[in-house]
Amino acid sequence: MPTFRSTRTRSRVLPLAVASALALALTACSPAASDAEPGAAGETVDHGEISVQYSWIKNEEFAGEFYAYENGYYDEAGFSEVIGISGPDTGVAKLLSGTVQVALSDAASIGAAIAEQDAPLKIIGATFQKNPFTILSLADGADITTPQDLVGKKIGVQDSNASVFAALLTANGIDPADVTVVPVDFDPTPLMDGDVDGFMAYLTNEALTVEVAGYDVTNLAYADNGVPYVAETFSVTEQYLAENADLLKSFLTAEIKGWTDVFQEDTDASVELIQKYYNEAAEASADGLESVFGALDPTKTGMGLEAQKLLISTEETEANGLFTISDALKQQTVDSLAAAGWDVAVEDLFDTTIIDEIYAENPDLKDYLP
Template sequence: MTQLAEVFGSKVRSVAAAAAATAAALTLAACSSGSSGEEPTAADSGTASAEAASYGDLTVQLSWIKNEEFAGEFFADSEGYYTEAGFETVNLVPGPSTGVAELVSGQVDVALSDAVSIGAGIGNEGAPLKIIGATYQKNPFTVLSLADGGNIATVEDMVGKRIGVQDSNTSLFTALLAANGLTADDVEIVPVQYDPAPLVAGEVDGFIAYLTNESLILEHEGYDTVNLPFADNGLPFVAETFTVTDEAIASDREMLKAFLVAEIKGWTDAVLDPAEGSRLAVEEYGSDLGLIPEVSALGATTQAEDLVVSDETAENGLFTISEELQAETIASLEGAGITVTAEQLFDMSLLTEVYEENPELVDYAG
């Protein structure tokens, strides 16, 4: 067993499980109180209207364990950005979870998820959710292979190869094939779990993984790896999405905007200082997980340089999702059998207002 299985486990998210959980949660939605945040009033401030807003406690569902993937949240907490924004506490609940069921049932206020899981919840289950921003501008999924094994560097290299695919990612892999004019008949799909031991043992030629996780761990263990990123091969979609309920947007708009301000500040720090983001994960927030410092540092740097920033964020600020990327995401979901419109999936108006009111936040690179 590799350190991957022991430390990280599954990095992939189960859309099928999310749909089942959402169906159950939707039956309880009428009893949910929605967001725990409250709009500030002059009476709440108790004194002058200039007093800082107070939003009380906030609960955020993380999509994964407390590793470097959430460096921006760790900065926002440790540097006091959440407090400055008006929150008494921000509870970061570790996953794995898509956050769909938790949002619908009112257990959390915000979920860090991905467009596939949220799109499935909306399109298949009618979940009243919206993505209001995205940390990852780029889909982090990849077909991982070994240089002295499958050596899958192009889509054509997959033809005739054995690809290890987890059950939860079958539809995504099928969509990758379709986006490149291939079908399941062109490859041999081998059911696997989340430990890439079958790849190391030569039982499969390729393995569905995360760019910032499995490949880095195998490299740390001495393997020469090759990645075929989904995002660069016809299947781009946003991930680590800030997702909330429609009710929260209607009732707690200023609270959500304050949260986004704190997050932008936190992720600005994470982009500029990935080493410190990794340290926060390894030594503080994920200190009980046995994270590998070298791997964490690589993951923090990779996401800061390749996933979080883009030409779009350089021009318009972190978390922004261009209309083009929204359209690409919708097309990716259609390829995975999920039917949803951009208007149903995204509401970028809050982030637009945040940057209009705080234009200095756009220049995260300083």
């Protein structure tokens, strides 16, 4: 699901909010989670409490986190509590202010904060090897199968996603003047009603909404058409990374185990688990989006979960393990961000030392497929 979505502002980071948070971060104390080092053999590690900002509502996008709760992986890792906070939220401002310690964010939001505000943030791993953006069209309509098919078309684009859409045009040498951009929100009705030829969507959300409604759809996936970058990233501040490497290693290990369960468990069982955590979030917050959206559609939830797996699991993760980011993908990510107007260096955006260490020490964790 989205790393950019309705009410999410992940394609752009609000400069004032980030600047304010950055100022707070320069004077804030390090977060409250325990700095305890792993003990000798037989000793229990106590990492205390950690807060994690989710990018979106508690749906299938966080199935791995739900399994980490359900099967005790966070407990085994030494956490007294892992507080998962519903979005929508890029997590940037909260990371910088110390309100949360980890954010499940995206490369565009983190990269924009670094490029525009010199924010001291790092991506330490990524759930999605491929970003879920697509230009959605109807198979019996515009049927947009290549970037050049965008020329002369009316494309519905959300304001928060304008920069990323511009990156798609830039990466494919398309003059923006040759495409008519129609402002839309995240409801794909304008596409179904024929008001636009294409619609900027998520492979894991709006594309499924239209399909479930009975339409045959065509997807022009950004990741396969010149704009490859990681999404659903584990992001932290540089200070927190420097001071809590062992804690983060424990946390990511629990996350790997949780997402391994997503791949190894039956889809119906996973949907049931997702509904449980979604419903709990809805009950806990009367004004949260879980409550606003109402009950999850189990059919669409299952479809979303399967669509996510195609973004998470690649030949590289099969070889190197979940959440790893190859050098090539790091470079592709910063190149994609540059096309959107955010210039960052690989070393400024990424530090995957911890995830690499986890697999070097525990190579068996690479085997996530059933």
